[in-house]
Amino acid sequence: MxxxxxxxxxxxxxxxxxxxxxxxxxxxxxxxxxxxxxxxxxxxxxxxxxxxxxxxxxxxxxxxxxxxxxxxxxxxxxxxxxxxxxxxxxxxxxxxxxxxxxxxxxxxxxxxxxxxxxxxxxxxxxxxxxxxxxxxxxxxxxxxxxxxxxxxxxxxxxxxxxxxxxxxxxxxxxxxxxxxxxxxxxxxxxxxxxxxxxxxxxxxxxxxxxxxxxxxxxxxxxxxLAGRALHMAMRTPRGHAQHKGSYGDAFIVAGALGMHGAALLAARAALSAGAGRVYLSLLEGSMPLDPTRPELMQRDALWNAGAERLGTATVLCGCGGGKAAAATLPPLLEQAARLVIDADGLNALAADGSLATALRERDGRGQATVLTPHPLEAARLLDCTAAQVQADRLSAAQRLADDLKAVVVLKGSGSVVAAPGALPYVNATGNAALASPGTGDVLAGWITGQWSTHAGGGTSLQALVAATVQLHGAAADAHAQHGPLLALDLIGAMQRLA
Ligand SMILES: NC(=O)C1=CN([C@@H]2O[C@H](COP(=O)(O)OP(=O)(O)OC[C@H]3O[C@@H](n4cnc5c(N)ncnc54)[C@H](OP(=O)(O)O)[C@@H]3O)[C@@H](O)[C@H]2O)[C@@H](O)CC1
Ligand SMILES: Nc1ncnc2c1ncn2[C@@H]1O[C@H](COP(=O)(O)OP(=O)(O)O)[C@@H](O)[C@H]1O
CATH class of the missing domain: 3.40.50.10260 (YjeF N-terminal domain)
Structure with missing residues (x-):
């Protein structure tokens, strides 16, 4: 026993x-x-x-x-x-x-x-x-x-x-x-x-x-059931002669008016996950420099940065992006080598069949995509109800992965990480301390930063994403007795365990 x-x-x-x-x-x-x-x-x-x-x-x-x-x-x-x-x-x-x-x-x-x-x-x-x-x-x-x-x-x-x-x-x-x-x-x-x-x-x-x-x-x-070895495999030591360029550029395309916090959480998480340089591109409005994280850089309209820059960066689109996220997707879907789509980016995909088609075409060009829906976002993508998604989470995640040719994290208790043609992982860490605003932005940002550091590595993308989901939940488990875990504190907690 x-x-x-x-x-x-x-x-x-x-x-x-x-x-x-x-x-x-x-x-x-x-x-x-x-x-x-x-x-x-x-x-x-x-x-x-x-x-x-x-x-x-x-x-x-x-x-x-x-x-x-x-x-x-x-x-x-x-x-x-x-x-x-x-x-x-x-x-x-x-x-x-x-x-x-x-x-x-x-x-x-x-x-x-x-x-x-x-x-x-x-x-x-x-x-x-x-x-x-x-x-x-x-x-x-x-x-x-x-x-x-x-x-x-x-x-x-x-x-x-x-x-x-x-x-x-x-x-x-x-x-x-x-x-x-x-x-x-x-x-x-x-x-x-x-x-x-x-x-x-x-x-x-x-x-x-x-x-x-x-x-x-x-x-x-x-x-x-995802094992601890997944996360351990991500803990690759930094080579002595490596430089920040070795860990890639992460572009965070997020934050409509009133939602700049989501963008900031994602960007800070990408930085803490180890990305070499993190650039934040707000979708609406502007924000002063983050004085507690001066390492973050802001740039205008990174989704229009062109095929050369997008083709080497790891890009996150969504996270409090509101309706403005939709307009950024056509160039990102076409040009970003590595693309994570969260929240309003997912809602835009669900609302516009041509974006979903463009997403499916990425795989044929060797461009990889990660989608991070919660059950309602998954339901919109599958054109069903959240209750139907929750009735069989494993098959809902797998259907999305197979149809959209992407690695899919179906979030919630026991997050499922599915990939086309592979067995899904079920995450064994996490608890309701994560049921607090912005923890999903942290997850998406950390996946982006982690992926940026492993961009050239041989790790399977599904395993890399499952390892990040595991770390995210483990940070909450370490906090379990202390009530809700605020998203900003979650970043620090993940960094201590990473
Ligand atoms: N075989 C072995 O040696 C081993 C078995 N093992 C054990 O056996 C379990 C599986 O046993 P199982 O197949 O007999 O099913 P089980 O869960 O007891 O339920 C079926 C009964 O419930 C009834 N029923 C159904 N729904 C109902 C409802 N809502 N409200 C009321 N009644 C309802 C249904 O009859 P019905 O009313 O549908 O005609 C039927 O009589 C497994 O979970 C494990 O514990 C293991 O330890 C390994 C060794
Ligand atoms: N009860 C729970 N058990 C495990 N993980 C949870 C639980 N509740 C929420 N989470 C996790 O917290 C995160 C919440 O993400 P999301 O719903 O997108 O929130 P937000 O949009 O506010 O960032 C997800 O990673 C989800 O899996």
Whole structure:
């Protein structure tokens, strides 16, 4: 059993079809009941480690194998002297699976109190196990089972989800319905399911643990949980004889009236990421020199700098750019060798099909592009709703990457970094301290600066972007106990970790 935080190396993530194939092969390889026995024992061990002093335990069990795992854990908890109430839920006339019936009998024989369709939480319980639904969750949870979920969520203490928090789609990280378990810990079996790490997955799972159940995970992955090695690979030492020209020019094309702060955040982030020279070109109005960052240079209309300069620079367009961003895109799409498009640059792309066509054509000329949409910006690009994007973040990001021939960061909890024809990364760092204005500008600026320093290197662009997303989140994780992280402070926090 291992806690999954940020893995050292990229860790395979699976969708539910691959999980089912793995489960079926594993079941066929061992005597009946073996996997449920292992899952139940692992669950009980983790529960006792997390809540060693809990006397009263509440085990919620559904009619399927998720319930069987939980009832097997109930047996071990009762046998270890805990006072266990196991509430089993099944529709009228529905029989629970044989494995669950066997474990139920063992739990009852060990002294557990068994209740049927009773959602009331026992008094004084400091440990609750959610084994209502796992990967077989098929529709919104209703009725007594929904009440039990709400009762589970109200337990003050350890709330351990078995395999998957009930009501969460472990393939996508979306939920159906209002009743969704809110765990403090989730012990997932056999493999890591992608939906535990993106969308609302992390919010519902709490800490994530993996119990491989002695089964070799040999299914090809559908995505990677980004490992720490990605960021480490970006930490290339500066050569003794290198000069600022070795780290490239970054052009920041951003900042409409009233939004100059966004432009400044992006420019400062590009500078802190290591770009050799950072030039800021405001889209509207003017701004005095930044006295605390005199290294920044301002230039007019850099989008008209011509093919020679744009062809060697790394350019960011967007970041508080307002409607003025649209007019800068035709020359940038045609001439910029390396182009990051954020915020209003993305909205301009969504509004004008000819810009999207120009974006697609860049790939054929060997010009690379990074797009950094949040879910609503992604929805505009995909011509759907933000809810539809959030319903399956991995495939939304992949569709955008494949269609627009760009590396795409779909931002939010568990950011997805997709590239055409490659498996997406899911980022394992970050938290709601990042839900503060301007942190996206910092991300876009840092990607631009980082890319500028690696412009000639062999690192894959997708890996470089995923490494920056990881660093951005890690800075927030280091700050997690201190409330929102202000965007300017985020730059300093990233610099300390870089
Ligand atoms: N097989 C093994 O040995 C291993 C299995 N493992 C474990 O098994 C889990 C998968 O088990 P599973 O396939 O039985 O599905 P599971 O999540 O229990 O749910 C299906 C049941 O729920 C019902 N149901 C569905 N939706 C519902 C709703 N909204 N509201 C109410 N009921 C609903 C549905 O019946 P229905 O009502 O749809 O007819 C069906 O009865 C997996 O997550 C892991 O924990 C692993 O430990 C490895 C070893
Ligand atoms: N709950 C969260 N968990 C992880 N990352 C988050 C969370 N909320 C926001 N973020 C990150 O913060 C950044 C916000 O970007 P964005 O929405 O563009 O904000 P802004 O436009 O104000 O800069 C993104 O990188 C996003 O992934």
């Amino acid at each position: 291992q806690a999954i935080t940020v893995p050292d190396h990229d860790f395979p993530l699976h969708d539910l079809s691959a999980t089912r194939r793995l489960e079926q092969r594993a079941l066929a390889a061992v005597p009946p009941g073996t996997l449920v026995a292992r899952a139940g024992l692992s669950t009980a061990r983790l529960a006792l480690a997390l809540a060693p002093h809990a006397r009263h335990c509440w085990v919620l069990a559904g009619p399927g194998h998720n319930g069987a795992d939980a009832l097997e854990a109930a047996f071990h908890l009762a046998r270890s002297g805990r006072c266990v109430t196991a509430s089993v839920f099944a529709r009228d006339g529905q029989t629970i699976v044989p494995a669950a019936a066997q474990s139920l009998q063992r739990a009852r024989d060990a002294g557990a109190n068994i209740l049927l369709n009773d959602p009331a939480a026992p008094h004084g319980c400091a440990l609750a196990l959610d084994g209502l639904l796992g990967i077989g969750s098929a529709r919104p949870i209703e009725g007594a089972m929904a009440q039990a979920v709400h009762g589970f969520n109200a337990i003050e203490g350890t709330r351990l989800a078995v395999d998957v928090p009930s009501g969460l789609d472990a393939g996508t990280g979306a939920t159906a319905g209002a009743a969704v378990a809110q765990a403090t810990d989730t012990l997932t079996m056999l493999n890591l399911k992608a939906g535990l790490f993106t969308g609302v997955g992390r919010a519902h799972c709490g800490r994530i643990w993996l119990a491989p159940l002695d089964v070799q995970d040999d299914e090809p992955p559908q995505a990677w």
